[in-house]
Amino acid sequence: MLIEAAHKPHERLGQHLAEDMESVNTLIRERMASKHAPRIPEVTAHLVDAGGKRLRPMLTLAAARLCGYDGPYHIHLAATVEFIHTATLLHDDVVDESAQRRGRPTANLLWDNKSSVLVGDYLFSRSFQLMTDTGSLDVLRILSNASATIAEGEVLQLTAAQDLSTDEDIYRQVVRGKTAALFSAATEVGGVIADAPADQVKALFEYGDALGISFQIVDDLLDYWGGDATGKNIGDDFRERKLTLPLIKAVAKADGEERAFWTRTIEKGRQEEGDLEHALVLLNKHGALEDTRAEAIAWADKAKAALTVLPDAPIRHMLHDIADYVVARLN
Amino acid sequence: MLIEAAHKPHERLGQHLAEDMESVNTLIRERMASKHAPRIPEVTAHLVDAGGKRLRPMLTLAAARLCGYDGPYHIHLAATVEFIHTATLLHDDVVDESAQRRGRPTANLLWDNKSSVLVGDYLFSRSFQLMTDTGSLDVLRILSNASATIAEGEVLQLTAAQDLSTDEDIYRQVVRGKTAALFSAATEVGGVIADAPADQVKALFEYGDALGISFQIVDDLLDYWGGDATGKNIGDDFRERKLTLPLIKAVAKADGEERAFWTRTIEKGRQEEGDLEHALVLLNKHGALEDTRAEAIAWADKAKAALTVLPDAPIRHMLHDIADYVVARLN
Numbered sequence: 001m002l003i004e005a006a007h008k009p010h011e012r013l014g015q016h017l018a019e020d021m022e023s024v025n026t027l028i029r030e031r032m033a034s035k036h037a038p039r040i041p042e043v044t045a046h047l048v049d050a051g052g053k054r055l056r057p058m059l060t061l062a063a064a065r066l067c068g069y070d071g072p073y074h075i076h077l078a079a080t081v082e083f084i085h086t087a088t089l090l091h092d093d094v095v096d097e098s099a100q101r102r103g104r105p106t107a108n109l110l111w112d113n114k115s116s117v118l119v120g121d122y123l124f125s126r127s128f129q130l131m132t133d134t135g136s137l138d139v140l141r142i143l144s145n146a147s148a149t150i151a152e153g154e155v156l157q158l159t160a161a162q163d164l165s166t167d168e169d170i171y172r173q174v175v176r177g178k179t180a181a182l183f184s185a186a187t188e189v190g191g192v193i194a195d196a197p198a199d200q201v202k203a204l205f206e207y208g209d210a211l212g213i214s215f216q217i218v219d220d221l222l223d224y225w226g227g228d229a230t231g232k233n234i235g236d237d238f239r240e241r242k243l244t245l246p247l248i249k250a251v252a253k254a255d256g257e258e259r260a261f262w263t264r265t266i267e268k269g270r271q272e273e274g275d276l277e278h279a280l281v282l283l284n285k286h287g288a289l290e291d292t293r294a295e296a297i298a299w300a301d302k303a304k305a306a307l308t309v310l311p312d313a314p315i316r317h318m319l320h321d322i323a324d325y326v327v328a329r330l331n
Numbered sequence: 332m333l334i335e336a337a338h339k340p341h342e343r344l345g346q347h348l349a350e351d352m353e354s355v356n357t358l359i360r361e362r363m364a365s366k367h368a369p370r371i372p373e374v375t376a377h378l379v380d381a382g383g384k385r386l387r388p389m390l391t392l393a394a395a396r397l398c399g400y401d402g403p404y405h406i407h408l409a410a411t412v413e414f415i416h417t418a419t420l421l422h423d424d425v426v427d428e429s430a431q432r433r434g435r436p437t438a439n440l441l442w443d444n445k446s447s448v449l450v451g452d453y454l455f456s457r458s459f460q461l462m463t464d465t466g467s468l469d470v471l472r473i474l475s476n477a478s479a480t481i482a483e484g485e486v487l488q489l490t491a492a493q494d495l496s497t498d499e500d501i502y503r504q505v506v507r508g509k510t511a512a513l514f515s516a517a518t519e520v521g522g523v524i525a526d527a528p529a530d531q532v533k534a535l536f537e538y539g540d541a542l543g544i545s546f547q548i549v550d551d552l553l554d555y556w557g558g559d560a561t562g563k564n565i566g567d568d569f570r571e572r573k574l575t576l577p578l579i580k581a582v583a584k585a586d587g588e589e590r591a592f593w594t595r596t597i598e599k600g601r602q603e604e605g606d607l608e609h610a611l612v613l614l615n616k617h618g619a620l621e622d623t624r625a626e627a628i629a630w631a632d633k634a635k636a637a638l639t640v641l642p643d644a645p646i647r648h649m650l651h652d653i654a655d656y657v658v659a660r661l662n
Contacts, residue, residue: 036504037486091452095445114426117448118485121422121455125478128459132471140463140471147456154449155368173367 009321013058016318020061021054024078031079031126043107043119047086056186057082059319063190063204066315073134073193080143081186083127088150088182090120095158096240139189146185153177164251164259164267166243172213179219180212199309206306207319214299215326220244221292224283225330235276241266245295247279249288258282293330300327340652344389347649351392351406352385358410362457374438374450378417387517388413390542390650394521394535397646404465404524411474412517414458419481419513421451426485427571470520477516484508495582495590495598497574503544510550511543530640537637538650545630546657551575552623555614556661566607572597576626578610580619589613624661631658 014021028048034040057078064074092098093106094116100106108116124147131143157174160166187208191201223237224246237244243251243266251262261278265271283289303323310316345352359379365371388409395405423429424437425447431437439447455478462474488505491497518539522532554568555577568575574582574597582593592609596602614620634654641647 034483034486036501037483037490039486039490040483091448094448113444114489115486117422117425118482118489120452122479122482122486124452124455125475125482128471128475129479132468132475135468137463137466137468140459144456144459144463148453148460151449151453151456152365152368152371155365155370155446155453158445158449159368159370170367 009318009325010053010055010058013062013315013318013322014054016314017058017061017065020065020075020078021058023075024054024057024061024082027075027079027130028082031083031130032123034122039111039115040119040122043090043111043115044086044123046104046107046110047089047101048082054082055322056085056182059183059186059208060190062315062319063187064194065190066310066313066319067191067194067196067200067204068311069190069194071193073136074190076130076133077139077189077193078186080127080130081182081189083123083130084143084147084150085182087120087123087127088154090116090123092154094120095154134193136193138192142185142189142192146181149177149181151177153181160243162241162267162269163243164262166248167252168245168248171243171245171248175213175216176209179216180209183212183215184208203306203309207303207323210299210303210306211323211326214296214303214323217245217292217296217299218326218329221246221289221296221330224280224289225293235279238265238276238279239271241269246283246288246292249291250279250283250286253286253288254282293327296330297327300324340649340656341384341386341389344393344646344649344653345385347645348389348392348396351396351409352389354406355385355388355392355409355413358406358461359413362410362414362461363454365453370442370446371450371453374421374442374446375417375454377435377438377441378420378432379413385413386653387416387513390514390517390539391521393646393650394518395525396521397641397644397650398522398525398527398531398535399642400521400525402524404467405521407461407464408470408520408524409517411458411461412513412520414454414461415474415478415481416513418451418454418458419485421447421454423485425451426489465524467524469523473516473520473523477512480508480512482508484512491574493572493598493600494574495593497579498583499576499579502574502576502579506544506547507540510547511540514543514546515539534637534640538634538654541630541634541637542654542657545627545634545654548576548623548627548630549657549660552577552620552627552661555611555620556624566610569596569607569610570602572600577614577619577623580622581610581614581617584617584619585613624658627661628658631655 032041032044032048060078060081061074089101090107093101093108094113098106099109131140153174154177156170157178160170160174184205185208187204188201191204220237223244224234226234247266254262261282265275265279300323304320307316307320363372363375363379391409391412392405420432421438424432424439425444429437430440462471484505484507487501488509491501491505515536516539518535519532522535551568554575555565557565578597585593592613596606596610631654635651638647638651
């Protein structure tokens with residue numbers, strides 16, 4: 001691995017955990033293999049090698065190391081978390097009928113929906129094998145609960161889409177499902193496998209939960225905010241009629257005429273030229289973007305506050321900086 | 332429950348295990364609920380209430396009871412097995428683009444592919460929660476391995492479809508994946524939870540494996556054999572260009588002209604009127620249907636032979652009769 005100065009906090013954490021991450025990558029390559037069905041590693045490699053930040057497995061390693069773990073199973077757990085994440089992405093792209101992810105064509109486009117569904121199932125099963133290897137029933141409980149919350153959140157998102165009555169409570173449940181559940185499980189199992197005291201395990205859960213919520217709010221905000229190199233185009237969510245937090249806040253403050261606008265563009269999906277620009281005017285008028293940003297920052301603050309009961313070590317400071325970095329994308 | 336004379340062996344087993352099956356049904360209804368996403372129990376109920384035979388959960392209960400189990404967890408395991416089965420059906424119908432199952436419209440048709448994918452994921456997660464409840468790592472290992480084998484078999488089937496080089500080895504791997512892996516896991520975990528001796532657990536695995544293979548071969552044969560009230564139309568697999576055992580046997584014995592016929596109809600999919608009739612002529616000419624039937628019977632015999640090391644009790648005899656019944660559909 002090339003040693004160079006890393007400025008982004010998740011990159012610094014990655015360097016700090018470089019050896020562990022190498023082991024995770026080796027295990028992932030091993031376990032994504034299939035003796036009988038070569039399509040499986042082909043599809044998986046397309047996603048796994050696509051150069052994501054590997055933030056989730058890194059969180060598991062960080063939590064375990066921070067709590068003094070020196071056994072082998074944090075590697076299995078990190079690979080588990082990455083497999084669940086990859087399976088979710090495969091199924092998400094089928095559900096969203098996406099054609100691109102991280103600037104590359106999606107697996108459902110390169111192969112087909114069938115392969116994405118079945119390879120996703122394979123990775124889910126593999127993730128359960130990996131966590132079974134750890135021999136920890138607590139870990140199995142946490143991760144199977146997280147999986148159920150993820151799927152539940154996705155179904156909720158599906159049924160809440162295009163429905164103007166979606167409120168901030170529903171939004172938070174969706175966000176917990178689609179993002180925060182895996183973040184919080186990733187950090188919590190790191191503490192559990194290290195046999196950390198209950199208050200530290202709780203803190204790790206709270207850090208992951210708040211970080212995940214902040215992360216998703218920022219992601220949803222960037223869709224209207226722009227100026228970020230995420231590869232997202234401004235207005236994608238608007239065009240796909242997704243009720244994310246900025247929109248929910250604007251709809252809550254809408255007068256009669258504005259409500260008619262949201263009903264036409266989001267519920268009925270009859271969008272015309274200039275609608276996105278008008279939506280942005282309404283979002284700004286009601287301070288929806290600023291309020292959403294404040295909420296993302298409050299969750300990041302909550303994440304940082306949770307860290308205080310954890311051992312005062314370099315990893316803790318990197319986790320702290322990651323929470324700052326998540327909302328710094330909005331500067 | 333109405334007490335009446337049951338003649339089919341799985342119905343007799345169902346009556347014998349009626350109380351346990353009631354507990355399984357209650358647990359299934361409990362665990363398919365979702366506080367946040369009502370779409371989940373709607374979709375699940377459509378399948379769970381569709382009146383399948385519940386053969387797989389019954390096998391788990393039977394195995395546990397036969398080995399003297401009197402704890403509560405065979406109920407969880409039976410519900411687990413039914414959830415994995417239901418999740419697989421939901422995803423299968425998306426992959427096969429099916430419009431009907433058991434004579435009713437499929438969930439992907441009534442709702443959409445998205446719901447089928449995500450509700451399937453939810454049920455998979457729920458099944459892992461259920462097996463985690465048992466506290467048995469052996470059970471978790473067996474069922475997570477089975478899940479991986481199922482997904483691998485489905486991917487293999489996808490890539491082997493329409494490929495005339497598919498041989499009996501590949502067919503057997505596909506069948507183990509799509510059917511036998513869950514049958515053998517269902518019976519094996521019943522023995523494991525009962526803490527049965529190793530030779531009995533092995534026998535239960537072998538019974539489930541051979542029964543599952545026999546079951547699937549019969550299913551594939553009935554597609555050309557007919558005369559069964561399964562709701563399958565003769566020739567469905569032919570029209571869908573599926574290389575099942577009868578076809579594989581006929582292709583293996585094909586002369587040049589026959590091979591050209593299979594290449595056109597199965598590989599290229601250019602089917603014309605009269606092709607199914609000609610396919611049946613070729614299947615009969617090479618004894619492919621009779622050979623396939625003999626193979627199904629041999630697997631049923633293997634299933635029955637495995638039972639001999641198990642306790643000599645009424646359940647064992649019912650399991651024996653179920654193996655006979657599977658192939659009796661061909662008489």
